Amino acid sequence: MVVNKQSSYSTLPSFNNAKSRTTLHCFNQVWILPCFLTFLIAIASTYTLLFPNIHKILHLTPTVPPHCNVFDGQWVEDNSSTYPIYNSTDCPFAERGFSCLENGRKDTAYINWRWKPKQCDIPRFEAGKALEMLRGKRVVIVGDSLSRTQWESWVCMLMEGVENKESVYEINGSNITKTIRHLGVRFRDHNISVDFYRSVFLMKKDYKVPAGAPNNVRMTVRLDEVDDIRDQWVDSDVLVFNTGGWWTENRLFNEMRCFFQIGDSLVMGMSVIDGYKMALNTWADWAEANINPNRTAVFFRTIESTHWRGPNQCDVSREPLKETNGREKSEKSDIIIEVLRKRMKRVPVRVMHLTAMGSYRSDAHVGNWGDNPGMQDCGHWCLPGLPDIWNQIIFTYFLPTISSFNSHHN
Template structure:
């Protein structure tokens, strides 16, 4: 019985050996077989054959396992570059995902971030010397290291290459006062960080950036687009007073007529407006400038009422002259200053942002802007920057300008707060492209 089982087992082993290797079959049938017979023990032979069977089973299993592991490893190494690109693309898309519609980008707080600032003003020829606080002697760098963090979402990371591609062949137009010019300079400096040939970025008329020039346009050769600035502090037309009018009236603001340069604004892809800082008694009434609607003087009209009338004129122009299917329209709210006195003679720049707004986030001009835009028949976006800017008593020019004897708690250092306004504009553009992929170039 034992011999029969051994013979059947031996036959199985012989079959396995024949399947695995002819060499092993011949060895086991001759040399090792004779050795087993020399001990005159078929039991020994069957024991040896069983041992060989287990050996080859383990060998085959081990080879199969090793082959499987090698196949997986080779496949992973072959596919890794593609997988890595997919992961990077997914991360990039996640960074550019539009923020939750329920999230208010303008409701948040400032957080320290060592990755800021986004550029070096001394390396950007379009940052005015008067706004380059570090170059003008400011020693502390703390004011450069703050990022705006909305409460319930994240402001997407500034993606300069994607923005440059989106801007190819387009026009960005800023219209407003010197605060608008600061944001214009900020945007150019931010975009230049992604341009290899810096010499290919230049002002088309060769003009130096100054307060007096009414029109400035910087061209990006590599991407064929312009970032332009039109100086229009009131947005509406200014005119001389009638000879037969009151002597105190030297000039007027024609509240029902938009600035005569407005014909140059409409053919653009991004329009960013601001106004408000010149709408004050000192810059209007003290200078003999009063309001006019049609041919009638409005000597008793309050400034906020005149501002609302002017903005309604602006809104009507946008509704009738701007193709909002192509052009994204933004209006920035009033950004607060941080003067230490009402006469704007003393300016104390703090080391860090304020812990509270101290009421500086409130402005009748911002309220007018929000109400007018809300009632427009076409889409426009209000950049509600008043709240975020109210904390930044540390980010003003102060005495670190090109005229240190004249303190400045109205304008902002560059890099600085205006960069965040542009980050929000860019995030809105990318979010819009995600919703309307056909607009991506």
């Protein structure tokens, strides 16, 4: 919410009295035109005093009504030219593993579904306006492969408004890979940086396990310490976080042989959910102490819905589901919302509650159209596709309500 301090009528008595005397005097004279001009000047002066920031107020009015919950809605088919926003084969920053059409997917209906909130509409994305809004800004997206998908979508969406495509480049000359810790794309002509930092737990991982640890412990997640690349996140204007997909008992304890650590002590009996809660509290304490709320707009995505039928088995449908079968709920999403509500006092965090939104979209997963045709994937999303909607909501709903993203137009 943007608050503009305005002068009240009660603070301007002498000015109001003067205006009244001038008006009465003028109507007793022959010189109607000069007096009428004086009257107009008085009105304009009052308007200026009372509403010095009127252009800002008008510009900062949200494009979506503030009472609207943009995450409460339904998917509607949209066969207009709105979607897809970009062609992944034309975007050099779209990972081949998420480019389903390039990997042989024949049905294209999944890219033509629009998210329709119950109480409002999400404005159409315009790349040119988004580029101008982000001019001179740094965007940082932190998390796992789903965050990398969002980062790729973000870059490809902005690329649609760039005339000179060669002016957009990865700052290190790196290829888009699954394991690289940092990827950064620079939009030279608009002085925009869009960075991705791989941090699947948001916490520090340690391969030097405490002395006396059991032989099955190969590494630890420090529940009391945020990732050691955390300092690279804070110098940003947009900061988007996500963690959750790696927080499962099988992945942590069995596949990775990774256990929890607090201080110098190994914690063997803690559940994944309890570890997740503690990690989010640690993150919240760090964010409160280190992020500048006057500069940085912080977002936190909730858990994504998956549509696995069994171990490494999934069925990708041709259209969104009619029923979610409970997938619209997530214990981890509830934990995210609760922790942020309780712990974030100085730094506002905008929660992107995407769990329900994705629960219908069994049609939007990578399925058999990833970079490994022999492996099904009902955990990630095709590009273009669902992650574009996440970014569209940020571009058209959240950022226009934040004053620092309108400074170029004041």
